[in-house]
Amino acid sequence: MKIFKFFLCALLFTSASTYAQNEIKPERQPGHTNQNKFKQLYDEFATPNMFRTGSGAPGPAYYQQQADYKMDIEIDDVNARLYGDETITYTNNSPDELKYLWVQLDQNMRARDSKTPLINSSGIGPATSASRATRSYLKESFDGGFNIEHVKDVNGKDLPHTINRTMMRVELPKPMKTGDKFSFKIKWWYNINDHVKDGGRSGYEYFEENDNRIYVMAQFYPRMAVYNDVEGWQNSQFWGRDEFALPFGDFDVNIIVPADHILDGTGYLTNREEVYTKEMMKRYNQAKKSYDKPVMIVTQEEAEKTEKTKSNKKKTWKLSAQMVRDFGFATSRKFLWDMMAVKIGDRDVMAVSMYSKEGNPLWEQWSTYAVASTLKSYSRMTFDYPYHKAISVHAPMGMEYPMICYNFGRPDKDGNYSDRTKYGMISVIIHEVGHNFFPMIVNSDERQWTWMDEGLNTFVQYVAEQDFGEWYPTALSPGHDKYPSRRGPAKNIVRYMGGNQDFIAPIMTKGLNTYQFGSNAYSKPATGLNILRETIMGRDLFDYSFREYANRWMFKHPTPEDFFRTMEDASAVDLDWFWRGWFYTTDYTDIGIKEVKKYAVTSNPNENGRKLAERFNMDPNALVYFIGEGEEGYDEAMNNGTSIEDLPTVKEYIMDNFTPEEQKNLKKSPKYFYQVTFDKPGGLVMPLIVEYEYADGSKEKVTYPAQIWRLNDKEVSRAVATDKEIVAITVDPDLETADVDTSNNSWPREVEQSDFDKFKDKVKN
Numbered sequence: 001m002k003i004f005k006f007f008l009c010a011l012l013f014t015s016a017s018t019y020a021q022n023e024i025k026p027e028r029q030p031g032h033t034n035q036n037k038f039k040q041l042y043d044e045f046a047t048p049n050m051f052r053t054g055s056g057a058p059g060p061a062y063y064q065q066q067a068d069y070k071m072d073i074e075i076d077d078v079n080a081r082l083y084g085d086e087t088i089t090y091t092n093n094s095p096d097e098l099k100y101l102w103v104q105l106d107q108n109m110r111a112r113d114s115k116t117p118l119i120n121s122s123g124i125g126p127a128t129s130a131s132r133a134t135r136s137y138l139k140e141s142f143d144g145g146f147n148i149e150h151v152k153d154v155n156g157k158d159l160p161h162t163i164n165r166t167m168m169r170v171e172l173p174k175p176m177k178t179g180d181k182f183s184f185k186i187k188w189w190y191n192i193n194d195h196v197k198d199g200g201r202s203g204y205e206y207f208e209e210n211d212n213r214i215y216v217m218a219q220f221y222p223r224m225a226v227y228n229d230v231e232g233w234q235n236s237q238f239w240g241r242d243e244f245a246l247p248f249g250d251f252d253v254n255i256i257v258p259a260d261h262i263l264d265g266t267g268y269l270t271n272r273e274e275v276y277t278k279e280m281m282k283r284y285n286q287a288k289k290s291y292d293k294p295v296m297i298v299t300q301e302e303a304e305k306t307e308k309t310k311s312n313k314k315k316t317w318k319l320s321a322q323m324v325r326d327f328g329f330a331t332s333r334k335f336l337w338d339m340m341a342v343k344i345g346d347r348d349v350m351a352v353s354m355y356s357k358e359g360n361p362l363w364e365q366w367s368t369y370a371v372a373s374t375l376k377s378y379s380r381m382t383f384d385y386p387y388h389k390a391i392s393v394h395a396p397m398g399m400e401y402p403m404i405c406y407n408f409g410r411p412d413k414d415g416n417y418s419d420r421t422k423y424g425m426i427s428v429i430i431h432e433v434g435h436n437f438f439p440m441i442v443n444s445d446e447r448q449w450t451w452m453d454e455g456l457n458t459f460v461q462y463v464a465e466q467d468f469g470e471w472y473p474t475a476l477s478p479g480h481d482k483y484p485s486r487r488g489p490a491k492n493i494v495r496y497m498g499g500n501q502d503f504i505a506p507i508m509t510k511g512l513n514t515y516q517f518g519s520n521a522y523s524k525p526a527t528g529l530n531i532l533r534e535t536i537m538g539r540d541l542f543d544y545s546f547r548e549y550a551n552r553w554m555f556k557h558p559t560p561e562d563f564f565r566t567m568e569d570a571s572a573v574d575l576d577w578f579w580r581g582w583f584y585t586t587d588y589t590d591i592g593i594k595e596v597k598k599y600a601v602t603s604n605p606n607e608n609g610r611k612l613a614e615r616f617n618m619d620p621n622a623l624v625y626f627i628g629e630g631e632e633g634y635d636e637a638m639n640n641g642t643s644i645e646d647l648p649t650v651k652e653y654i655m656d657n658f659t660p661e662e663q664k665n666l667k668k669s670p671k672y673f674y675q676v677t678f679d680k681p682g683g684l685v686m687p688l689i690v691e692y693e694y695a696d697g698s699k700e701k702v703t704y705p706a707q708i709w710r711l712n713d714k715e716v717s718r719a720v721a722t723d724k725e726i727v728a729i730t731v732d733p734d735l736e737t738a739d740v741d742t743s744n745n746s747w748p749r750e751v752e753q754s755d756f757d758k759f760k761d762k763v764k765n
């Protein structure tokens with residue numbers, strides 16, 4: 001047994017000697033701060049309190065405000081204007097006294113005096129289209145701001161208010177105490193933007209044929225801002241890119257549109273029998289029982305007939321929604337409409353699609369299946385979808401609201417479409433329907449933390465896309481046996497991670513201020529979660545913790561710490577190092593193999609072995625010696641036998657040290673000894689995944705936890721003892737860690753063929 005200790009000493013000696021060769025001088029400089037990558041996140045995280053606990057769960061004093069709306073809305077289709085009148089009832093559940101309320105006026109981003117166009121740099125190119133030149137230089141810009149006609153209390157008395165761009169402060173007649181409710185009225189109108197020409201997340205698309213519009217409406221009403229324990233009033237301005245922060249509430253909304261329009265939106269349609277024809281009612285009742293195939297409520301033939309004429313009558317659609325953070329609706333006389341029931345838990349939910357003939361044949365074929373499949377996948381990963389329907393509307397953009405979302409994907413005029421269009425459409429539907437979960441229900445603050453909804457949602461989108469490919473294989477193109485997901489797998493983020501650091505920001509950066517928005521706020525956090533799930537935590541621990549987070553914060557307002565803490569709290573995996581590296585820095589993964597050194601075992605020491613024996617004052621004859629390739633005595637040790645197979649083993653050298661009883665328990669007898677040194681040019685800490693390939697062709701994958709880097713961030717060595725010769729070693733063989741440079745990942749180094757060599761090979765062949 002004593003010998004075992006000596007055996008360790010010898011190996012430690014060799015690794016200590018490589019360690020000492022490193023020159024790490026700057027770290028010795030006074031004032032150098034220790035950047036240990038495993039330092040806990042106490043400095044970065046908010047201190048837990050009664051509102052939010054250290055476990056990542058809502059605390060005993062957690063509260064959230066409530067904003068309920070009663071609205072009368074009218075769409076003037078001739079002038080493309082929206083008129084609105086609302087009563088907001090605000091409930092103060094906070095322990096604080098409120099002197100004023102903040103209301104969001106998002107449409108003011110489109111006002112003539114908006115500062116949004118002024119924060120982007122602009123220049124003059126060598127050529128531009130006539131329409132663009134007209135818009136840029138010849139025309140007065142579109143005026144799409146809110147025209148606030150009045151802000152009154154319920155008795156009709158004007159309330160003093162101040163508009164600061166996209167925010168409006170409303171003075172309260174007397175301060176609101178805990179539990180107080182206050183109702184007030186706002187009347188407004190605005191010019192609806194053409195979102196195809198002018199961009200935006202809502203507005204109309206104009207169709208010249210038959211002079212029609214499809215309206216996909218959102219941010220169309222003055223909306224309450226969030227007041228909470230972390231921000232006070234969340235009243236940072238809306239510049240256009242960073243999305244929204246909204247409290248939950250109940251909505252009763254009456255919407256007047258031309259009588260020949262089809263409309264759907266957030267909430268229950270409470271006057272269905274008034275707005276549906278008898279035939280539509282009949283089809284709707286069929287759809288409620290159809291679980292495997294959508295039922296057309298309005299067919300293409302009917303929609304094509306409707307869009308040719310215009311009714312000058314009006315119709316009111318009444319929608320009522322509970323516990324939603326926002327409200328959206330879509331209306332047009334061009335709409336086809338189909339629905340299918342989907343079982344979520346023991347409830348039926350309606351999967352719904354609205355689209356114009358321009359979306360077909362693609363939309364009729366896949367939209368509603370994509371909605372139903374998304375609800376199932378997301379419900380499995382989080383909680384059962386709690387609303388009664390989810391609608392996918394065909395529009396030229398992708399954007400989400402509670403129960404309704406707007407999605408792109410349009411075939412050409414003859415109905416032909418590419419794979420890119422088809423997969424793009426299915427993916428955007430999965431993504432936007434998925435937003436029902438993040439941030440519509442797990443109601444994070446999008447204005448501050450884009451990744452909390454986009455990143456988490458893009459991660460589940462990846463899981464849902466893979467499900468969709470499995471459940472609907474006929475949707476996959478020939479040659480695809482899996483859904484070709486764009487975001488999620490680690491190897492897809494490599495280009496971004498290894499790119500120019502001047503244009504990469506940490507994920508923990510406000511959405512408005514990030515470079516490469518899509519990679520920063522969507523792909524990178526989604527990929528990080530995928531790495532946690534597949535490589536670091538494993539599916540069981542990850543899925544349990546992710547579901548715990550979703551359930552803890554369902555219908556509540558989580559912060560980043562609530563997510564980070566819950567993932568650790570529910571899994572017993574300390575992930576501070578991962579959050580620190582992946583979310584708070586722009587470091588990338590690059591791990592390689594620096595050196596592989598073979599060792600011979602002998603009883604005949606060289607200079608190094610003798611010195612070690614002397615230093616520890618040990619009997620030289622009681623030791624086993626390891627001599628590295630290239631060191632004095634290596635060749636002699638190796639040449640003792642005709643081959644390594646014939647050499648005495650460690651076991652044989654030290655057999656005399658064991659009793660016969662102990663000898664029986666010695667199961668292993670390695671013949672080959674290696675010291676493998678891995679280096680880490682990349683700043684990011686990751687598990688060290690290594691595949692050893694042996695002479696007999698067999699392979700073995702070993703994952704050294706990320707903590708292997710805790711005491712030396714630059715390089716680590718491993719002693720490997722085996723009874724088979726190692727012929728190749730590969731780091732991260734399955735590309736799980738987003739390693740930006742794989743040229744150093746293998747031993748022996750794979751020599752890359754130069755272009756000239758390739759050319760020569762080609763000529764020879």
Ligand SMILES: [Zn+2]
Pocket residue numbers: 431435453454457
């Ligand atoms: Zn999104």
